[in-house]
Amino acid sequence: MLAYIAKIDVTNKVVIKDDQFEEISFEDLADELPDDTPRYVVLSYKLLHGDGRTSYPLVFIYYLPETSKPTNRMLYASTLQLFSKELHLSDPLMLSDKNDLSKQWLEERLSKHSK
Numbered sequence: 001m002l003a004y005i006a007k008i009d010v011t012n013k014v015v016i017k018d019d020q021f022e023e024i025s026f027e028d029l030a031d032e033l034p035d036d037t038p039r040y041v042v043l044s045y046k047l048l049h050g051d052g053r054t055s056y057p058l059v060f061i062y063y064l065p066e067t068s069k070p071t072n073r074m075l076y077a078s079t080l081q082l083f084s085k086e087l088h089l090s091d092p093l094m095l096s097d098k099n100d101l102s103k104q105w106l107e108e109r110l111s112k113h114s115k
Contacts (some may be wrong), residue, residue: 002044003029005101006083007037013084014042023096028104030098038076040083040092045053047110059106062092 007018018039019032033039041061047052062080064073084092093109097103 001046004031004042005067006040008079010052010075012076015079026102028049030101031061033098033100033101034065038065038068038072039063040076040080041095042087042089043106045106047107049091057110058089058109060087060089061101062094063098065098066096067089080114083091 001024002021003021003024005018005020006015008014009016021029021032024032030040033041043059043061044056045059046054046056046088062076064076068076080092084090093106095105
């Protein structure tokens with residue numbers, strides 16, 4: 001899957017690219033996320049539907065670890081809607097523990113969003 005990770009440059013108060021991957025596994029993506037700082041993650045994910053169709057949705061994940069500093073939590077929360085709107089993304093999937101990030105985690109949430 002393709003992944004784009006964005007972070008907030010606290011000094012300049014702008015969202016910038018943290019990293020980008022042409023092909024990355026869920027495990028490697030989780031390893032790229034910091035333990036205590038939020039991130040915005042956008043994935044292009046190959047989704048196989050039960051009826052045989054294949055789609056490639058853009059998935060927006062708001063990674064907000066419970067160990068984040070309150071100031072970072074507020075900064076990322078206040079920028080979340082604008083980031084989503086500017087990139088024409090759907091509502092974010094919330095992720096608080098990077099170790100939960102898996103194919104099963106993502107597909108469970110995608111199936112809930114499609115109903």
